[in-house]
Amino acid sequence: MHAVQPHTATPDPVPQAGIVLVSNGPGELSTWVRPVAQCLQRRLEAAGRARSFCALYLVLVPCPNGTGREHRAAAPWGLFERITPASRFWPLLLRPRRFGPWPRQGVVVFLGGDQFWSVLLSARLGYRHLTYAEWVARWPRWNDRIAVMGPGAAARLPARWRSRSRMVGDLMADLSESARSEQPLPPGEWVALLPGSKPAKLRVGVPFLLETADRLASLRPGCRFLLPLAPTTSVADLLRQAGPANPIAAQYGGGLPQLSPAGDALISQAGTRIQLERRSPAHAVLSQCALALTTVGANTAELAALGVPMLVLVPTQHLHVMQAWDGLAGLLGRLPLLRWCFGVVLTLWRLRHRGYLASPNISAGRAVVPERVGPITPAQIAAEAADWLAAPGRLQGMRDDLHSLRGQPGAVAALTDLVEELLPASSADGHPDS
Known part of the structure; x- marks a missing residue:
């Protein structure tokens, strides 16, 4: 053998x-x-x-x-x-x-x-x-x-x-070519919620947008909500930022949502259903939304390339967690001993000398999409979003402006x-x- x-x-x-x-x-x-x-x-x-x-x-x-x-x-x-x-x-x-x-x-x-x-x-x-x-x-x-x-x-x-x-x-201009309606959303007036992907943004964006969705749903009962999960974000991350583990969440009225039995939606305490989109990239479904409520970042360029009207939100009442700036200043702002003091000073300085924050506005050199920077509240944003949704002609104007910036694929x-x-x-x- x-x-x-x-x-x-x-x-x-x-x-x-x-x-x-x-x-x-x-x-x-x-x-x-x-x-x-x-x-x-x-x-x-x-x-x-x-x-x-x-x-x-x-x-x-x-x-x-x-x-x-x-x-x-x-x-x-x-x-x-x-x-x-x-x-x-x-x-x-x-x-x-x-x-x-x-x-x-x-x-x-x-x-x-x-x-x-x-x-x-x-x-x-x-x-x-x-x-x-x-x-x-x-x-x-x-x-x-x-x-x-x-x-x-x-x-x-x-x-x-x-x-x-x-x-x-623009590499982003090719996004519209892949955003086809192979994944049609159910009929309705869809609003996309994009709280960000980094922990600092999620900490503010999740509770802020949950309360905003509740308030907007009460103003426009037919409104439906879509939350595309970033590839680096999980449902557990969203629930963590909406719950007691996040001290900022206590300042908002949305409360801790529940995951639907099918696992495809978050249900707020007020009963607002927020559809989750786990597939990434979510361009096909995002392109069908009437409006998006979003943080600053690459998502504003994505939305612009898809021609989706948006409100860009930077709630400055939480400056102590807004340390997502880049470069040496951002690095210093994240050092343990300087984190809070330097982060706040840096953010205040950047906001005062900020120019435009959203990608389409930077590209155009003018305010193509609204940027709401300051101690904004969910009630204010819900009311503004309702006004935009009630004026489809204004939304189409913003959509046309975004398409004009996109360039050729x-x-x-x-x-x-x-x-x-x-x-x-x-x-x-x-x-x-x-």
């Missing part, structure tokens, strides 16, 4: 080339990373480029706009050879091979976060580098190519680096073209080096 020898698995071959997408928060993941990764995957498959020749990787970077759960949200997509969480970014820079083998050649693509982190990563891996510049390309010297969103970003480039740039358009395909141009020639034709 022959002894059974242990089986030694043959390691998969390392792809010849790699495409590394770098990003940060849930908004960028759903609106930039996923469409670009899907387009790249289709192109690779159509050209017969197997994963053994070229593979996609996702690296998440530290960012105050991140939740730390983005890697879990991206894993089910099945698009990436490997996903590196934000918590592993610094160890990755120090010892990249510790996280697995990397192709000898590749491209790093910046799609969110601090542009400097992608510059460091491309240098560390020895890959070429492409930045998608929504507003400004901060490190053009170290970019092989720059994909600018529009004329504003192009004009900010120093003249000596403009030959490296190409205007691709095609940015995802144009960005993918640039990535393919930077790939080594041997992987572009689908054959390994001889």
Whole structure:
């Protein structure tokens, strides 16, 4: 009798080339990373480029706009050879091979976060580098190519680096192409509630919007509510922020809602039903809403791309938890000893010198959608929302303005073209080096 020898698995071959997408928060993941990764995957498959020749990787970077759960949200997509969480970014820079083998050649693509982190990563891996510049390309010297969103970003480039740039358009403009009515909502006047995805935003947004929904339902009994869950947010997170674990919740009258028996809705203590949308991205159902009540962030750009009218809410009575600013100031505001004092001072300063906060207003340089910043109350917002819903002509005007800002679809395909141009020639034709 022959002894059974242990089986030694043959390691998969390392792809010849790699495409590394770098990003940060849930908004960028759903609106930039996923469409670009899907387009790249289709192109690779159509050209017969197997994963053994070229593979996609996702690296998440530290960012105050991140939740730390983005890697879990991206894993089910099945698009990436490997996903590196934000918590592993610094160890990755120090010892990249510790996280697995990397192709000898590749491209790093910046799609969110601090542009400097992608510059460091491309240098560390020895890959070429492409930045998608929504507003400004901060490190053009170290970019092989720059994909600018529009004329504003192009004009900010120093003249000596403009030959490296190409205007691709707004990646968000492609969202409307995928937002079809394959998931029709039941008839009714639907209002979307978007409390945010980060804990600081949820802490304020959940109790505020729950009471607002109750008040709006009493003003317009036919109103129906939709709450799309961010990919990094769970129903348990919503219930936690609506309950006694969140001291802010006691200042609002919505109370702790119950989860419906089917698990598809929250039912407030006043009986208001809030339909939950667990599928992400929720563009198909969001595009059917008459109005959205939302926090600031990437969600305002999503709604604008879908042409959904919105009221953007920043209740400043809770300044001590509004420490979601970015950059060095945001980092200092989260240090334990300075957290409360510095966070409040920083937020007050930013709000006073804020300009516009919502993405469509920043793009247009004018107030396309209302921004309600201050010690606002659910009663005030419910009354304003009811006024908008009672004036469909005004809503259509806002919708038309949003559509006019959106630009033409095609940015995802144009960005993918640039990535393919930077790939080594041997992987572009689908054959390994001889």
